[in-house]
Amino acid sequence: MRSTRRRKNLTQVHVATRAGIDKAHLSRIERGEKSASLGTLHMLAVALDTSLSLLLGETNPKDDIRVTRADGHQPGTNPKTLAPHGQYTTIPVGGLDSHLSMMMVQVSKQGLQETAVHGGEEVIFVLEGSVRVQFDKYGVVLARYDSVSFPGYLSHSLCAEGTKIARVLIAIAGDTL
Secondary structure (H helix, E strand, O other): OHHHHHHOOOOHHHHHHHHOOOHHHHHHHHOOOOOOOHHHHHHHHHHOOOOHHHHOOOOOHHHHOEEEOOOOOOOOOOHHHOOOOOOEEEEOOOOOOOOEEEEEEEEOOOOOOOOEOOOOEEEEEEEEOOEEEEEOOEEEEEOOOOEEEEEOOOOEEEEEOOOOOEEEEEEEEOOOO
């Protein structure tokens, strides 16, 4: 709920007023300190201009995954900006209070060992090679300059397709855990 509100650049006061509830009550619901009735959840969904099923986590994750293909879009690359031989290279973005995290990741066929789950929204952009992003039972293969965006609460992992190492740019915006 909080990441949806923040993604839409809405304040707690705005959402609480539209939903007809107290801002402090909304704050406690967002922090998980209070449970909301079905009626309150419905009013919050209307106030956030989203579906009740999204707030309850009942949507099909495939519906929340947005793939953007390269389709002739060929940005220039500068080899000096690519990650060195390490696996992760973080990219500082906008100062310490930024809600955006970025990193370059070098991925092999074995993939990253962990499955990630976090708050906010994530975008994976393929710089070199081809990768598979796996979401539980649904996976998507991305080629050079393709990207995928999805809510971070979806369990996901990443591995290279083929025999070559792939390089991706990962951006996470919003509520990171």
